[in-house]
Amino acid sequence: MSVARQVVVEADGGSRGNPGPAGYGAVVIDPATGEPLAEAAEYIGVATNNVAEYRGLIAGLTAAKALFPDAGDALRVHVRMDSKLVVEQMSGRWKIKHPDMKPLAARAAAILPPSSVTYEWIPRAQNKHADRLANEAMDAGRDGRQWEASASTAALDAPSARTPVAPPPAQGPPGDQAAGAARARAALAAARGAAAPEGLFPLPEAAVPEPVAPDAAAPESAGSGPEAAGTPQTGWGSAPDLGAPATLVLLRHGETALTPEKRFSGSGGTDPELSATGRGQAERAAEHFAALGTVQEIVSSPLRRCRETAAAVAARLGLDVRIDESLRETDFGAWEGLTFGEVRERYGDDLTAWLASPDTAPTGGGESFAEVAERVAAARDRLVARYAGRTVLLVTHVTPIKTFVRLALGAPPEALFRMELSAASISTVAYYGDGNASVRLLNDTSHLR
Numbered sequence: 001m002s003v004a005r006q007v008v009v010e011a012d013g014g015s016r017g018n019p020g021p022a023g024y025g026a027v028v029i030d031p032a033t034g035e036p037l038a039e040a041a042e043y044i045g046v047a048t049n050n051v052a053e054y055r056g057l058i059a060g061l062t063a064a065k066a067l068f069p070d071a072g073d074a075l076r077v078h079v080r081m082d083s084k085l086v087v088e089q090m091s092g093r094w095k096i097k098h099p100d101m102k103p104l105a106a107r108a109a110a111i112l113p114p115s116s117v118t119y120e121w122i123p124r125a126q127n128k129h130a131d132r133l134a135n136e137a138m139d140a141g142r143d144g145r146q147w148e149a150s151a152s153t154a155a156l157d158a159p160s161a162r163t164p165v166a167p168p169p170a171q172g173p174p175g176d177q178a179a180g181a182a183r184a185r186a187a188l189a190a191a192r193g194a195a196a197p198e199g200l201f202p203l204p205e206a207a208v209p210e211p212v213a214p215d216a217a218a219p220e221s222a223g224s225g226p227e228a229a230g231t232p233q234t235g236w237g238s239a240p241d242l243g244a245p246a247t248l249v250l251l252r253h254g255e256t257a258l259t260p261e262k263r264f265s266g267s268g269g270t271d272p273e274l275s276a277t278g279r280g281q282a283e284r285a286a287e288h289f290a291a292l293g294t295v296q297e298i299v300s301s302p303l304r305r306c307r308e309t310a311a312a313v314a315a316r317l318g319l320d321v322r323i324d325e326s327l328r329e330t331d332f333g334a335w336e337g338l339t340f341g342e343v344r345e346r347y348g349d350d351l352t353a354w355l356a357s358p359d360t361a362p363t364g365g366g367e368s369f370a371e372v373a374e375r376v377a378a379a380r381d382r383l384v385a386r387y388a389g390r391t392v393l394l395v396t397h398v399t400p401i402k403t404f405v406r407l408a409l410g411a412p413p414e415a416l417f418r419m420e421l422s423a424a425s426i427s428t429v430a431y432y433g434d435g436n437a438s439v440r441l442l443n444d445t446s447h448l449r
Contacts (some may be wrong), residue, residue, distance in 0.1 A: 005068050006031055006076045010062035010122075012130035013052025014138060017430060019247050020440050021141055021296055021393055022047035025133020025154065026060030028067060031078070035157050038063045041133040043141030046249065046391075046428050046441060047294050053083040054104035056130065057090070077117045082124040082131075091119045100293045129154050189361070243428035244389040245438070248296060248380075250401045251285060251313070253305040255423040262339060266397075267328040268366060269336025271304045278305070281424035281448055282312035283292055286368030288426075288447035289393065290316040297387060300395040301327040309424070310395040321395075326379035329397035333366025342447040358413035369399070369413055376403040384431045404429055410436035424448055 008029040013021040025041040040059040044052065056400040057079065060067035064077050081087055089105055096105050124131065132154035137147040255278035265272065274282060289295050299322045300310035310321045323345045334345045343351050350363045358369040379400075383392060394404075398421045406415045408429045421427070421443050 004074050004076050005071045006078070007064050007067070008079055008136045009064050009079045010127055010130045011053070011056035011060040011081050012127055012134045013049060013054070014131070014134045015047055015049045015052050016138060017438065017440055018244065019046050019048045019432070020438075021045070021138055022049070022052040023137030023141060023147070024052050024056030024059060024061060025135075025137060026056050026278070027128040027133065027154075028060065028064045036129065039149060039152065039154065041131060041137040041147045041149075041152070041154075042336065043137045043147060044294055045288070045426075045444070045446070046247070047131065047292050048100070049201065050083070050085055050098075051100060051104065051293050052070075053081065053086045053103065053133070054108060056134065057081065057086055058104065058108050058111065060130075061108060061117070065111055068113050073095055073113055073116060074110065075116055077112060078126065079117060079119045080122045081119070082122055082127045084121055087119045087121045090117075098182040100296075104293060112400075118250060145410055155406075172374070176363065192428055197236045206255065245432045246384040246387045247391040247430045248383060248387075249311065249391060250404055250429065251300075251395045252398060252401055252421055252423060252425050253303075253309040253395060254281035254285075256305050257305045257425050258337065263337055264332040264334035264339075264343065266330045266336055266366075266399075267303060268331035273304050274308045278423065279308070279312070282309040284448050285309070285424050286316040292312040294391050295319070295358075295393045296390045297392040298322070298395065299324050299327065299383070299392060301329065301397060303328055303397070303399070306395045306397065310346040310393075313393065313395070324379060324394075326375045326382075327396040327400055329392060330369070330372050330399045331362075331365075331367040333362040334364030335362045335366065355417070358416075369403075369416060371406070372399055372405050373413070376400050380404060380407065380431075388433070394420055401427055405442060408439050419443070 004264065006029045009026060010029060011026040013022065013024040021043070022045065023041065024045045026039070028038045029036055040063045042059065044055055047055075061077060061078065065075070068075050069417050079090070085094070087103065089096050090108060096102050115277045133147075133152065136152055136154060140147040147257070244248045249400070254274045256265065256272040257270055257275050258277075259278070294318075295313070295317060296356045298310055298314050298317070298319050300306045302325055304322050305410075306327070307323070313319075314321045329416065338346070350360075354362055354368075358373070361368040361371070383394070394400075398444070399416070401421055402416045404409075405419065405427060406413070408431075409415070419442065422445050424445070426441060426444040426447070428439075430438045430440060
């Protein structure tokens, strides 16, 4: 007779801005002893709370399955989350209407047989371990690093997760639960001798404290976010809820043949295509946005290198691409195709004047930075009005992206020369209903590694 093996998965996800920098955490727990058997956490870039919550669920179910690879249908997993949306949708009581949630829910449902998984909503105060893991992952992403299990203190900081957890009624004979817990620990010990599955981090024995009483005095707070880490979600503290912002995700196009040589490549000269490297960068960007599931619309510069980059993303997301002329690169006039050194050699006085004033245009009837700022600001206003409460991917160029960021920060024109933007990098600016802007990301290339 096959003996049921039972574990509890607690999962959480958070987004600092919703959408904003996001991460998830999940822990697999022995229900008989309250011991955490494995942890998973990851910074996932810019995403919504709901996407992060689903990613946490997927990670938790994957970790549970990896602990007992031979259990098959005998594995029983009881999921506890403070996301009412995920619990109700995965339990089949609520319909899944949002297109971003459908593929994530399907992915979660495919990990284990539906009859093997049950769901329970819990207050956030009872989900501290997973919440701490999610915040550790978001902190790591903020600092430009990956979450590391060896540096995690979530198991120590969330003692309430260490009390025995009541799972659904046992599927095997009485007494099998303790035996299953022993087998879980044995399987974990065996797993420590081999490479851990991706995203699964078994806890070292020293990190597992003794069971303690639950923290009954902990306040209940809806949702998951950064307050446990001492960081407000938006930077406006106790400001009124202004609703979801219009989020502009700014993707610079992939490399062309001119990019590695740092040649001026604007809208006034040739219209180069992506190089082989650039096409690879576009594909990796497409994979990144498909995994996030947050982009709802795509708008591109009319220039070929952007249209090709946008097309790669659109093909993965099943979206159309709208062209906006205002997103084109600066017209660099006679400097098109030249390096900075070549321009200095040929047009030294003009270059000096251009660097000194945003109102000065490049030699030969080019476009000044002031003129670019004017059209980018007009595009910003149109886009924010059109995509209020939504996330739109803008595939564009160095100068427009730097201008979006500069305007959002209220920085002077010379700030354009103080930003680095790599090919296929991602930057993000959110615009709220009161007109305030929040720069959330600049020159992120982690998806290309």
